[in-house]
Amino acid sequence: MNISDIIFYLISSVILGGALLAVVIRHIFRAAVFLLFSLIGIASLYFYLNYEFLAAVQVVVYVGGITVLIIFSIFLTADSGSKMRKPLLLRAMLSGGVALLSCLITVRLIAGSPPYLHHNGAIAEPGVRNIGRQLLSTTDHGYILPFELVSILLLASMIGCIVIALKPEPTTESNE
Amino acid sequence: MQMTRKPSDITTDAKSGEVLHHEGEFIINMGPQHPATHGVLHLKIWLEGETIKKIEPHLGYIHRGIEKMCERLSYRQFIFSTSRMDYLSAHINNQACALAVEKALGLEVPPRAKAIRIILAELTRIASHELWWACSGLDLGGVTPFFYAFREREAINDIMEETCGARLTQNFIVPGGVMSDLHHNFQKRVKRVLTQIKDNLHEYDEILTGNIIFQNRLKEVGYLSREDAISYGCTGPAARGSGLSCDIRKLYPYDGYEKLDFDEIIFNEGDCWARYRVRMAEILQSVHIIEQLIDSIPDGEFQAKTKNVIKLPKGQFYQRVETARGELGVFIVSDGAATPYRCKFRSPNFSNLSAIPQMAQGAKIGDLVAIMATVDLVIPDIDR
């Protein structure tokens, strides 16, 4: 086992351990923190693969965005400090089964597919120019359609935010 | 706004059934150890988010029972216990007590003593306002103003130390005059301080008054209407910012204020910014008052002749003065003995405090700090 294997297994154990703890632990805030560790692990795996752009996106979107949102919503729920109830046995078994099944499918897929291609040709560097070109190109490897769809989605969510945040009309009720 | 709530949203005490708080409300205790309360004031605050729904003051952390103590002190002694009430206007508190005793006795105070009292009182007022300015800058997050104001305040305190022997709790006034004559440096040093203040006031404006963040923090915050100011018994700059004319020096002059030329500063906006400007202008008015007197302090006695043991005639006597924070009333009930039968201090801070829950209604936590800064509470005066 060489050094790169060791690093890979270390990162994987952080991802898997974090994910497992996030599911198992019954302090909801701590679960969120373990989820955070798992997501950071995934980001570091991307870094390890020298795919920095995706890694940074992972950090921005999942760590800096989604997890903060989750933590905020935990703050806003009433009993963020107390332990959650133990889940029903049936429900736990069901979800465990689903997880096991999807795990099996993934393993089967990986095992069935041909081994990774060792790409020896020049890999397009994920610089700003390349990313920008690919995002906005209409050719084979262009992402203009998803890009535009996402922008529409973002616009819709922004309008939704503004509508929610609008101050309610001053009611006729006088101040108590 | 009255919101309809489900019964399940309300948390009640298990024993008494008293409603503790509603769902979504958040109770925090500001104080008794809190940087913005300038002492051991304890405000219980009901919050919704950062918005204040209700405030309940809890007092008594520094209650020393001065009123009870005064019932056991002679009329010469009880004056000095008042220095510890509003320690920033100690001299003016003493003046109130001495005036009450003099009024009861019908004692005529020599003109020299009157002039000395007024000069020292106005110096005290300037020093107090300087400290207020320093602390209000600090409360709103600017540390630097604190040090600027202390230059002038230290100079005034040095004068106090030289003349009265104490920097803060002066105890210079006795019934019938003042305790001793002025220090020979007094006039020179006072004049130097006055020029220093006038030269440096523009720095105050540059660092704080003109600052856009500072103005936005104070404008339209902590509104107190004139009616509420009257109803809550507010006095001093806190009430004059609401357009209420309540300067005792003008309305019920004492110790010769009637002969002096000065303006009562009144602003009508009723917000923190108005209260801020009242105090800033009052510093200049106090400078103006001292300037009229400092070169023309009358010669003569500094103390009227009084008996060793002062006994007040039977009756009730009320004397009010304008301290740096408002109207201080001394109410003495005498049964003819050498000690007061009952002594009540109507403290300006107590009334001003009672208006804070009204001012802070619907404000943010940061606004509450601004409100407390501009109302300028001194906690020992509230608790007494």
Add this chain to the structure above:
Amino acid sequence: MTKEELKYKLGEISREAAFDETGEFLNVIIPSPELLPLIKPLRLNKEFYFDYLFCITCVDWKDYLSMVYHLTSTLHRHTCVVQATITDVHCPQIESVSGIWKTAELNENEIYDLFGVTFLNHPNLRRLFLGDQWKGYPLRKDYTDEHMILL
């Protein structure tokens, strides 16, 4: 309004009022149940318009308590003092004036704390300075405390 005019008008409102003019202000002495009927017109009536209650206190005269209200008007600038006599020393009670002047709310709390006068219809009567477990009312003349040093 001068003292004499005030005295005349007040006499019309309350029959049981006694007057004391020895001091600086006009003192109106009434029994405690008469307080509200007298003091409400003082605040509301345009010719009195005592809108400013600048001092409330209580004096323990051993066999009775007297509540002292210092009133002034910001409009007419006249002053009068209302003294309500509470005869029941053991369980003193009087109507609260906090509905008329808001400043009374905290001041009455203070008096409740230090004199033990119960204010009826007070919105939030509580011991302001001393804790709820404090025994006795310190400003009463019969209050004794083992820690008190007698000179």
Add this chain to the structure above:
Amino acid sequence: MEKLHLLFVFSFSWLASHLNMWLRTGIGNSFLLLVTEMLIAGISLLAFLVILCFFLGYMERKVAAFMEIRLGPNRVGPKGSLQIVADTVKLLFKEGLTPDGSDKFLFNLAPFVVVVTSMLAIAPLAFARDFQLWDVNIGIFYVTSISSMAVIGILMAGWSSSNKYSLIGAMRSGAQIVSYELSIGLSLISIVILSGSLRLSDIIQSQANGWWIFKGHIPVLISFIIFIIASTAEINRAPFDLTEAEQELTGGFHTEYAGMKFAMFLLSEYINLFIVSAIAATIFLGGWMPFHIGNLTGFNHAMDYIPSSLWFFGKTFFIIFIIMWFRWTFPRLRIDQLLNLEWKYLLPISMGNTLLVSAMAVFGWYL
């Protein structure tokens, strides 16, 4: 002659390459070599950060004293320069309290999360010519992504203290950091558009013929100002220190912390201060690039003789001084004013500014 030149233009790159060569000859195993190099880099970075924080702590006190017409620390060591050491010793010996009602695991974890996130962001900085720990091709994006993690440590600290003031402070910091990230991103994007690269070394190279703040005309100046304002907010320094807000929240999210755990927050505050200033210096002021004026060859040559590391640190400390100047001059904003400033002023302005900069880049309206 070559050596003399090096003496004048002393640069860390010379040191680094010599060290590398020496290690290569000494250690044959490539794995061991990698580990040794990582260790050296890590330890020297840690040592640098600690010394930096000591210096910044001292500088902050002296700047504050200068603003407040007083002397500042002047007892421990010459001119009080060892004051911060004394403070550290005091903090080391202080008991690290953990409140009874707190979530102890998260309470103790939070300071480390805060420090680690701020340390991570230092990796791609170029301290001198050819002296960079990790010249990652997405440099700026990496720094912004790491800085978006900082809020989590603060939220953790505020929530786990089980103190209401801490919780309010944490909620404030969440709202504050998340909003001001947008302005920071947009103001950085304007330079990315102009230089056409996210890599920090490319951005510095693009300023060889003039710093962006001079080349980019008014739009870049606007984004520089926005960056300074927004990054002051992002690192929670006055006048945007609402998360601590001593006079309102008695210390905010770190109210309950004492001893070394509190020192960690202090450490991360200073590291963050250094990072944002270094980024501003790199992006807008040319990093280690010396100051050149057009065709004044003699002047430019003289400037080249100033070591590149001095240029970098000079610019960085200039910006640090500006941010400290803010802190000791302005009062604090209120929470709604803070959010208004971002959402109603800074964000629309920087959006419009980005458009302007894009137009500039498309039409080549810059030197």
